[in-house]
Amino acid sequence: MSVEIALRAARVRYGPLEALHGVDLPVPPGTVTVLLGRNGSGRTTVLRALAGTVPLSAGRVLWRGEDVTRLRAHRRARRGLCFVPDRRAVYATLTVAENLALGAPAGDVAPALGAYPELRPLLPRRAGTLSGGEQRMLALSRVLLTPARVVLADEPALGMSPGVAARTYALLGALCARGAAVVLAEQRPPDGLPRGTLAHELRRGALSFSGELTEFTSRASGEGRPPSGRA
Structure with missing residues (x-):
């Protein structure tokens, strides 16, 4: 299996707390990978x-085999x-139209409005006045306006x-069909993910399961607990 981007023995600390323990x-490219776990499990930290x-306190980030651990976020972009991200994913003081323009270097925002026509009547409004779902649509529209190789989306x-x-x-599954590596952080497996989706469950900053999503859901059902281990 080829690998687009990877963590190797990754550790992350927030002050005295270690959030990832050698993950x-x-x-892989052309595949949806879903990170599952409760709040505080480390799935958001993996995306970050x-x-x-x-920054990592130990370990490496590899992109197509190249060590990019010290490469800053804007250079990775x-x-x-x-x-x-799950929060502050739009420019709240700018209008919807201005947010879309920033995400479309060629100036063509048609792909975003085609995917989310709900945004069209909201173009003159400031993004900070939108509902939570509308802000998520606006934030995700950026993915459709640039030729992304790696897409990371938190819930x-x-x-x-x-x-x-x-x-x-x-839409995210269609990006995979074009070769992108898509990584999602979710509390539980969502409906509608493509066949062959990979799943990794995190518990307290460590991986407790890695395999195909179908295997995870079958395993979770056999254990008599909801997928992702929520009570």
């Missing part, structure tokens, strides 16, 4: 470590990494209606 995570928005469908959420996962 090894290979991310891959994106370069938090220029190489084709798109990170959609991409948070606050969306079921129909828009299903459309969102279909």
Whole structure:
């Protein structure tokens, strides 16, 4: 299996607290990888470590075999990494149109409005006045406006209606069909992920499961607990 980007023995500390304990995570191209776990399990920190928005205290980040551990987040973005965090993912004081323009170097925002037509009547509004689901649509539209090689999204469908959420996962799956490596952080497996999706469950900063999502859901059902281990 080829690997687009990976963590190797990655450790991350927030002051005295170690949030990741030597995590090894290979991310293949053309595949959705979903990170599962409760709040505080380390799944968001994994995304931030891959994106370069938090430093590693030990270990490495490899991108197509090249060590990019010390490469800053904006340089990773220029190489084709798109990170959609769970919070502060839009420029709140700018309008929706201005947010889209910043994400479209060629000036063509049609792909974003085609994917999320709900944004069209909101173009003159400031992004900070949008609902949570509308802000998620705006944030994710950036992924559709640039030729991203690696897409990292933290709970991409948070606050969306079921129909828009299903459309969102279909859009992310389509990116994989074009060769992108897509990594999602979720509390539990969402519906609509493509066949062959890989799953990694994190518990207290360490991996407790790695394999295909179908294997994870079967295993979780056999243990008599909801997927992702939530009570």
